[in-house]
Amino acid sequence: xxxxxxxVLGGLFEIHFFxxxxxxxxxxxxxxxxxxSFDTPGFRRAQTMAFAIDEIxxxxxxxxxxTLGYSLYDNCVKLxxxxxxxxxxxxxxxxxxxxxxTCVGAPPVLGIVGDSSSTHSIAISTVLGLYRxxxxxxxxxxxxxxxxxxxxxxxxxxxxxxxxxRAMIQILKHxxxxxxxxxxxxxxxxxxxxxxxxxxxxxxGGGCLAYFEILPWGKDPSEFKRIVxxxxxxxxxxxIVFAHxxxxxxxMEEVVRQNVTGLQWIASEAWTAVPVLxxxxxxxxxxxxxxxxxxxxxxxxxREFLRQIxxxxxxxxxxxxxxxxxxxxxxxxxxxxxxxxxxxxAGGTLCTGQEDLEEVETELLDIxxxxxxxxxxxxxxxxxYALDDMLQCEPGxxxxxxxxxxxxxxxxxxxxxxxxxxxxxTTPFGDQVAFDKNGDALPIYDIMNWLWLPDGRTxxxxxxxxxxxxxxxxxxxxxxxxxxxxHESKKPPRSVCSESCPPGTRIxxxxxxxxxxxxxxxxxxxxxxxxxxxxxxxxxxxxxWSSPQRDHCVLKKTEFLSYHEPLGICLTAAxxxxxxxxxxxLGIFIYHRKTPIVRANNSELSFQLLLSLKLCFLCxxxxxxxxxxxxxxxxxxxxxxxxxxxxxxxxVKTMVVLAVFKASKPGGGASLKWFGAVQQRGTVIVLTSIxxxxxxxxxxxxxxxxxxxxxxxxxxxxxxxVVGSTVGFAVLLGYIGSLAILSCLIAFIARNLPxxxxxxxxxxxxxxIFCAVWVAFVPAYISSPGKYADAVExxxxxxxxxxxxxxxxxxxxxxxxxxxxxNTKKAIMGRGI
Numbered sequence: 001x002x003x004x005x006x007x008v009l010g011g012l013f014e015i016h017f018f019x020x021x022x023x024x025x026x027x028x029x030x031x032x033x034x035x036x037s038f039d040t041p042g043f044r045r046a047q048t049m050a051f052a053i054d055e056i057x058x059x060x061x062x063x064x065x066x067t068l069g070y071s072l073y074d075n076c077v078k079l080x081x082x083x084x085x086x087x088x089x090x091x092x093x094x095x096x097x098x099x100x101x102t103c104v105g106a107p108p109v110l111g112i113v114g115d116s117s118s119t120h121s122i123a124i125s126t127v128l129g130l131y132r133x134x135x136x137x138x139x140x141x142x143x144x145x146x147x148x149x150x151x152x153x154x155x156x157x158x159x160x161x162x163x164x165x166r167a168m169i170q171i172l173k174h175x176x177x178x179x180x181x182x183x184x185x186x187x188x189x190x191x192x193x194x195x196x197x198x199x200x201x202x203x204x205g206g207g208c209l210a211y212f213e214i215l216p217w218g219k220d221p222s223e224f225k226r227i228v229x230x231x232x233x234x235x236x237x238x239x240i241v242f243a244h245x246x247x248x249x250x251x252m253e254e255v256v257r258q259n260v261t262g263l264q265w266i267a268s269e270a271w272t273a274v275p276v277l278x279x280x281x282x283x284x285x286x287x288x289x290x291x292x293x294x295x296x297x298x299x300x301x302x303r304e305f306l307r308q309i310x311x312x313x314x315x316x317x318x319x320x321x322x323x324x325x326x327x328x329x330x331x332x333x334x335x336x337x338x339x340x341x342x343x344x345x346a347g348g349t350l351c352t353g354q355e356d357l358e359e360v361e362t363e364l365l366d367i368x369x370x371x372x373x374x375x376x377x378x379x380x381x382x383x384x385y386a387l388d389d390m391l392q393c394e395p396g397x398x399x400x401x402x403x404x405x406x407x408x409x410x411x412x413x414x415x416x417x418x419x420x421x422x423x424x425x426t427t428p429f430g431d432q433v434a435f436d437k438n439g440d441a442l443p444i445y446d447i448m449n450w451l452w453l454p455d456g457r458t459x460x461x462x463x464x465x466x467x468x469x470x471x472x473x474x475x476x477x478x479x480x481x482x483x484x485x486x487h488e489s490k491k492p493p494r495s496v497c498s499e500s501c502p503p504g505t506r507i508x509x510x511x512x513x514x515x516x517x518x519x520x521x522x523x524x525x526x527x528x529x530x531x532x533x534x535x536x537x538x539x540x541x542x543x544x545w546s547s548p549q550r551d552h553c554v555l556k557k558t559e560f561l562s563y564h565e566p567l568g569i570c571l572t573a574a575x576x577x578x579x580x581x582x583x584x585x586l587g588i589f590i591y592h593r594k595t596p597i598v599r600a601n602n603s604e605l606s607f608q609l610l611l612s613l614k615l616c617f618l619c620x621x622x623x624x625x626x627x628x629x630x631x632x633x634x635x636x637x638x639x640x641x642x643x644x645x646x647x648x649x650x651x652v653k654t655m656v657v658l659a660v661f662k663a664s665k666p667g668g669g670a671s672l673k674w675f676g677a678v679q680q681r682g683t684v685i686v687l688t689s690i691x692x693x694x695x696x697x698x699x700x701x702x703x704x705x706x707x708x709x710x711x712x713x714x715x716x717x718x719x720x721x722v723v724g725s726t727v728g729f730a731v732l733l734g735y736i737g738s739l740a741i742l743s744c745l746i747a748f749i750a751r752n753l754p755x756x757x758x759x760x761x762x763x764x765x766x767x768x769i770f771c772a773v774w775v776a777f778v779p780a781y782i783s784s785p786g787k788y789a790d791a792v793e794x795x796x797x798x799x800x801x802x803x804x805x806x807x808x809x810x811x812x813x814x815x816x817x818x819x820x821x822x823n824t825k826k827a828i829m830g831r832g833i
Contacts, residue, residue, distance in 0.1 A: 001046065001323050003053070005069020006408065009383055010089035011049045012082050012114030012124075014042040015074035015323055035076040038330040040363040041372075042116075043323060044306065045138070046072050047364075048373040049113055051305045052380035063388050066408065071109060074323065075116075079123055082115050086124045090133050090413075110387070110413050111136065111420075113379045116372070118142035118189040125154040132414030136382055138375035139294075141269065142192045146438040153417045155435050157378040158269075159443035161189070161242075163474075164292050165196045167445055167466040168240060168266055169206050170476040171290060177264075178207035178516045179236045179497040183227070183251070185243040186214045193242040193268070208497065208516035210236035215247045224254040232260050237495035240266045245274040252282055260285070264486075264493050267291030272448050273371060278458040287452035288486030292445045296462070297374030297429045303367050311336070311353045328353070331362050369460075371446075378433050378441075386419040443468045451484040500532045504550035507535050523550040526714055543708070545715040556710070560719040561624050561787040561794070568624050571794045578617035578801055585809050586610045592816050596825045605649050605656075605680060609808065612646035616801040620794045627706040632721035636704060637695040639797060640732040644691035646804065647736060647770075648684045650763055651743040656680065657760045658746060691735055698728030709786065718786035737774060743767050766807030773800040 016035035053068045071089060075082030089109045112128070115121045116139035125135045125145070129152045136155045137145075143162040145151055172180060182197060184190030194212065201207055211234055213227045228251070231239060241248065248271050265286055271277060272291030311325045329335055334351040335343050344350075357365060367373075393405035399418060400406070406415040424434040434442055444467035451459040464478035487493055501507050501520035506529055508521045523529055523537035528546045540546055544553035562568045589606060592598050598606065619642050622635035698704075702725035709718040723729040744767035747760050777796040784792045815822045 001050065001070070001072040003050070003069045003071075005053075005057075005067045007066060007387060007411070008069040008071055008109045009049075009053065009380065010086070010109035010112040010114075011046060011070060011072040012075050012085055012112060012116070012120070013046040013049075013072060014039055014077050014116055015046065015326075016042075016076045035074060035081075038326055040327065040330070042074075043327050044364050045116075045373050045376050046323065047306055047309065048299065048302060048370075048376045049380055051299070051302050052377050052384075054305070055301065056381070056384045063384055063391070066387070066391065068384065072323070075114075075120065077117070079117075079120050082117070082120045083123055083127075086112060086115075086128065086135075090128060090131065110134070110411060110416055111383045113138065113376060113383070115140060118145065118192070119187050121145060121154065122151075122188055125151045129153045132412075132417050134383065134386075134413060134417045134420050136379040136420075138379050139372055142188050143196050144188065144192045146440055148438050151439070153413070155379075155382070155420060155439040155441075157375040157382065157433065157441045158294055159445060160438075160440050161193045161268075162196050162200075163440075163443040163468065164269060164445065165193060165200050166474060167292055167447075167476070168197070168268075169200055169204055170466060170474065171266065171447070171478075172238070173204070173206045174476060174478060175492045177238045177492075177495040179210050179495050180207060180238040180240055180266075181211045181213070181231060181234055181236045182209050183213050183215055183239060183241045183243060185247050186217055189244075189270070190214070190242045197240070197242075208514035210234045210497070210514075215243050215251060217247070219250055221254070224250055225258075227251070228254045228258050228260060231255075231263070232258060235497065237262065237493045238264045238266060240268075241271070242268040243270060245271045245276060248274070248277055252277065252285065255285055256281065262487065262493070264495065265289040267448075269294050269445070273369065273460055278450065278460070280456050280458075283450070283452045283456075283458055284486075286486075287450055287458075288484050289450040290463075290483070291448045291450070291460075292466075293448045293462075294371035294375060294446070295431065295444050295465075296446055297370050297377070297427065297431065299367070299370055299374065299377050300428060302370070302373075303365055306364055306367075307357055309357070309364075311351070325351075327364070328355070331357070331360055331364070374429070378427060378431075381425065381427070382420065382423050382433055382435075383416070385425050386416055386423045389419045389423065390415060447478060449483050452486065501529075501534065502532060502551075503528075503530050503534070505529060505534070506537050507533055528553055542710070543717060556715055556717045558626075558717050558719060559713075559786055560626050561790045562626075563624055567787075567791055571791065571798070572621065572624055574798050574802075575617050575620045575794070578798060578805065579614055581805060582610050582614040582617060585805070585813060586614070588813060588816060589809075592823070595816065595823045596827075597812050597815055597823045604677065605653050605684075606809075608684065609646060609649040609653070609804075612642055612649060613801055613805050615642035616646055616797060620797045620801075623790045623794045623797075627719050627721045629703075629705060632704040632706055633699050635721065636723070636729065636732065637692075637699065639793075640691050640695055640736065641688060643736050643797075643800075644739060645684065645688045646801075647739040647743060648687040650767070650804070650808070651687070651739055651746070652680045652683050654743050654746040654760065654763050655683075657763075658749065687739065691732070694728070694731055694735060698725055698732065701725060702728060712785045716786075720786060720789065733774070733778075737771075740767055740770050740774070744771060762808055762811060766804045769803035769807060770800045773803065 015038065017037035017039055049072065050070060053070050056062055057067055073085035073089070075085060089112060091108060111134040113136055115124060115137060118140040121135070121137050121140035122142065122145065128135050132153045134153045134155060136157065138157055140156060141158055141161040141164060143160045145154055145156065146160050146162065172178070182194060184194045198209065201209070211230050213230060215227070216223050261284060263285070267289055269292050272293045277286060309324060311322070311328045325336055328351055332351060332355045334349045336351045339348060339350060390406040391408065395405055396403050398405035400415065406412070421435060424432070426432050432442060444465065446462050447464035447466060448460050449463045451461050453459060461482065463482045464476070466474065466476045468474045485491055497514065497517040498519070501518070505520040505522050507518045509515060510517045510519065523546065526546055527537035527539050528550050529537045530551050537550070540553035543556055545556045547554050563572060586607065589598050589603070589610065593603060615638070619635065619638035622631050622638060625631065704721050704724045707720055707722040709720055712718050744764065747764035747767055773796050777792065780792045781789055
């Protein structure tokens with residue numbers, strides 16, 4: 001199809017599906033190939049270009065005083081035919097090879113709209129790029145065409161497959177499909193899409209491919225059977241297909257034969273809107289398909305333009321082989337004169353050219369879903385706006401050498417490329433058209449869904465869109481409530497290799513399998529995962545522990561010797577009991593202070609001993625309750641000083657007993673002068689002061705302090721007092737022990753004294769109890785964890801205190817209360833009862 005003009009634009013379209021090349025011979029003149037199987041949608045796209053040029057020519061605001069012409073060729077879906085057509089367009093030698101006709105030559109074109117195939121566009125633009133002839137494709141999506149150094153003059157009004165791939169990955173993520181199969185055609189379109197898909201899917205971490213198969217060209221039943229077997233055996237319920245409709249037809253024949261249902265198909269833009277696949281026979285298998293579709297647009301006036309097409313308007317192609325004539329014959333099933341031999345005899349009719357398109361059902365007039373046509377429309381306008389911008393250039397202010405401008409009489413294609421890179425306009429439908437640095441248009445796709453209606457009809461409905469904006473990046477919008485799911489549940493299918501790992505577990509990859517195939521391993525104690533599909537478990541903070549479900553951290557249980565637990569209550573009760581007994585005994589002794597048994601062996605020391613025992617009982621309370629700094633510092637100091645005070649009193653008592661015995665012997669009176677009341681008090685104070693000094697140095701140098709111990713049990717915090725200085729604690733205990741041993745030795749020496757001084761036996765017995773308790777305390781204390789160490793120490797304090805109290809004051813209270821007749825001087829001196 002040709003139309004003269006000041007500037008001519010070329011076009012390459014698929015008007016026929018198949019072609020037949022004649023046998024090559026050196027003896028005969030070469031014949032052009034013949035094309036057959038007319039494609040009405042392809043013809044509509046060619047007519048859309050003609051309409052756009054006609055509309056531009058009628059627009060006084062765009063390319064005023066310049067008339068655009070066109071020269072449109074059919075590539076017959078063959079690279080060789082399309083390539084020769086492109087070379088004829090740019091060279092000006094428009095040798096007719098598609099149709100058997102003679103055309104009037106036209107000037108070389110300045111730009112080409114097409115081709116529709118990625119493979120064709122790669123081959124053609126590789127050559128055209130050498131001469132910087134702009135080529136604007138409306139359907140070639142291969143991401144390889146974005147390689148600007150390789151294709152410097154290639155542009156397109158359809159998004160790159162790179163964006164289509166990312167759109168599909170977003171759909172997979174949206175529905176949680178992490179396990180899918182990928183089928184591609186064996187050409188540049190399919191292989192580049194597969195490479196991009198695998199790369200982007202790996203980078204996004206959004207899923208894995210269960211299988212990847214290449215669909216062969218032509219009918220290969222064994223290969224298609226193998227591919228469908230793979231699909232049938234796979235656990236993946238989602239199948240993504242980058243292929244042309246002819247390959248899908250061959251594939252679906254085998255799918256139907258094996259009755260493979262329950263798959264969720266995701267279609268590339270190449271077959272999303274193909275009617276030949278939307279048949280009642282295939283919808284049980286393809287119903288519910290989600291597809292990426294070219295942006296739908298509206299072109300006002302196009303239908304009226306198409307309706308007015310008449311074959312008699314193209315006199316230069318009146319021999320019956322023009323595009324319009326072939327369309328007419330295909331639509332009305334007639335032939336122009338002269339008809340082929342036998343046509344009339346077979347009942348055929350002649351075409352008059354006056355037939356009415358409104359009276360037949362033809363795809364030509366169906367403009368309800370203009371997608372490739374809309375891209376053709378935008379491509380033509382992009383070239384027109386670029387040419388208009390170039391003609392608006394002011395001499396001396398141009399972008400070329402010496403600030404020159406392009407000239408219509410000496411127009412070079414590379415000059416048009418410069419302006420095409422900067423073109424920016426908005427279509428009547430409201431879409432912005434501009435090209436990025438790679439020649440790609442602003443990407444936007446519609447998301448389509450194949451709806452299978454109850455009456456058996458099929459409807460392809462728009463359920464969303466995916467686009468890229470300068471401010472929000474890539475956006476996916478899906479109306480899920482509109483989607484038809486061809487599954488029993490009427491919900492999106494599950495397509496995962498392994499189910500998601502719930503919180504409390506982590507992913508463990510299966511060796512030798514894709515990363516989407518994994519096991520879920522529970523987090524170990526003390527670690528949690530609070531997200532689905534966590535790759536690792538995180539440790540809880542120091543004061544926290546993992547919950548039983550391992551999905552969140554909880555405060556660790558705290559443990560210390562508490563007043564509220566049975567053990568603490570018992571020890572507290574024993575401590576208070578001992579304190580009360582001391583108070584009662586002290587009261588008894590005060591009441592009977594003038595009796596011989598109280599006065600014997602220095603009653604003042606007895607009172608001091610009772611007070612010190614009372615302090616020993618009370619100091620045990622400091623070991624109960626939550627440790628604090630002051631209780632940690634005071635507990636050992638109070639314990640050490642109280643017990644030294646107690647043992648000092650016993651030691652002085654023992655020494656007094658021994659001194660009195662020696663004084664009773666001839667010449668021994670002098671020994672008593674060293675054990676008067678003042679000396680006794682002084683000895684007790686000095687011995688106690690030494691312990692106080694030890695405690696002071698200990699607290700100042702390495703003070704005991706509260707400590708949170710997590711070593712005993714990981715899920716508990718044991719609050720305890722660390723001694724600060726083991727040496728200080730050892731010196732404190734050693735000093736008490738040395739005084740106790742000394743008292744025991746002196747009492748042991750005095751154990752066989754006459755009955756008059758038999759208190760030495762009581763002291764000996766009490767010291768044996770005291771030493772036995774504290775000797776047993778050391779290993780028990782060291783081996784007891786946490787609060788039980790405090791309990792052992794409290795028990796040792798109480799046991800030794802009760803031992804001293806009962807051993808030293810039990811017999812005396814017995815005499816005072818129950819045997820008062822023995823509470824006489826004679827009885828005590830051994831001369832009474």
